[in-house]
Amino acid sequence: MPTLQTRDFLRFLKQRTGLPVFGLCDPDPEGISILATYARGSCNSAYDNFNISVPSICWVGLSSSDMIKLNLSETNYSRLSREDKTMLKNLWQDDLSDVWKRRIEEMISFDKKASFEAIHSLGFDYFATNLLPDMINKVREGYVQVYFSLL
Numbered sequence: 001m002p003t004l005q006t007r008d009f010l011r012f013l014k015q016r017t018g019l020p021v022f023g024l025c026d027p028d029p030e031g032i033s034i035l036a037t038y039a040r041g042s043c044n045s046a047y048d049n050f051n052i053s054v055p056s057i058c059w060v061g062l063s064s065s066d067m068i069k070l071n072l073s074e075t076n077y078s079r080l081s082r083e084d085k086t087m088l089k090n091l092w093q094d095d096l097s098d099v100w101k102r103r104i105e106e107m108i109s110f111d112k113k114a115s116f117e118a119i120h121s122l123g124f125d126y127f128a129t130n131l132l133p134d135m136i137n138k139v140r141e142g143y144v145q146v147y148f149s150l151l
Contacts, residue, residue, distance in 0.1 A: 001037055010038060014054050021054050022139065024027040027062040028113035029080070029087040032104065035059055036091055060135045063103045064110035067118075077120035080111050 012023050023038055041053040062070075067077075079088030080088070085108060092104045107113070119127050 001042060002034060007038060011052050011054050014056070017088060021057045022060045023057045024061045026115045027064065027067060027107070028115060028117070029084040032091060033087060040094065058139065059100060059149060064106040064112070067114055068110070070119070070122065072114070072118055073121060076121060077112040077114050078083070080108070080113055084113060
């Protein structure tokens, strides 16, 4: 999980610059959980979540449907464990934007997880030359939404 100092620094940057904040995480339950911690805080620091969370963070990165389109080898995935599914269902119950909920539902139905290292099978520069520009374009076109549906 992100440290309090990291979350506080990110919020400080957001408040001082007004720039959008984008979260790039592994396409797995732990990555989504880390991103959600930046957005809404954590139970361990509930007393200070308002002061250090960034609810306007946008989730960029690979979804399950993106991973299917990349046609990665089955060796790049692992099945979701029972704990993974529980984590995803708990995250889904938060007050999420429709896009975040849909991406979590996709992961549950895909029943697999991966990490960005899996993309190395497509070439070491594939992420920087192909995927990252595509993710930036999705942000520009409005396909990426903030964490909370009410924002």
